[in-house]
Amino acid sequence: MAEILTTQAELDEVFARLEKDYGALNNRQQAYAIDEIGRVRSEVTELLAEYADGEGVVQRQQMNRILSDLDVVESNLRQTGELTFEHIVKETSEYTTARLAPVIGVSASAVMGVNQHVLQYVTRRFGEDGLVLSDRVWGLSGEIRDELSTVIRSSIIKGEGINAMIPKIRKVYDNETWKIRRLARTESVTAHRAAISYNAQESEVVEWLQFHHGVKRTDACVNLANHDKYGKGKGVYKTTDTEIWMPHPNCTSYATYILDERWL
């Protein structure tokens, strides 16, 4: 095994920097998801332009064809959404692992397995809503499509031109961005915490995790932080305890490593 030079104080310092940098990464990921999924706006605009007459107006006779063409838009949304969130989960896992694995002696060969475990866990876990990640992406895509249908239908009935419709389409999308942002945050944070634990499982110097409640001090995570589950102290958990990975939506809690006493 590689020689571990880390002390508890150094390790705490690694986590303090990691949590700060990770916060910035997650902000970038939220913006990325909004941009990627936002490309649907130009797709819808192009679709309308194809059906518009010389005056930029879509005739009622075209309505059914346009609305059924939204099937393609919805399917592209799903595909883009699934790829985007999978990318975010992988990026978070690799980022977290790259920072932690070297300081706790996780071998390069174990790192690939850690990142695979994280991706599997995050994409297959059932959330409080009883859904897995791809279900949530399908739900989101369907909601955007339904809103687009409503807006386009009423505009065509009123005889509005494309120029009047474009800002309404933009608004549909803007109304949904908070859901994209929430999804990007939740999935990434779960991947981050899962990566912290999976790396610890591969390490010989970390046996326990110290859980820290989030800044908002929500009951769910404050209770976890105060709970002495193993008689090892408040907020001390095993590396296999998944209840600390996503205590509640939008939770900012996190865990740090407790170095095994034999290594101190």
Ligand SMILES: [Zn+2]
């Ligand atoms: Zn919390």
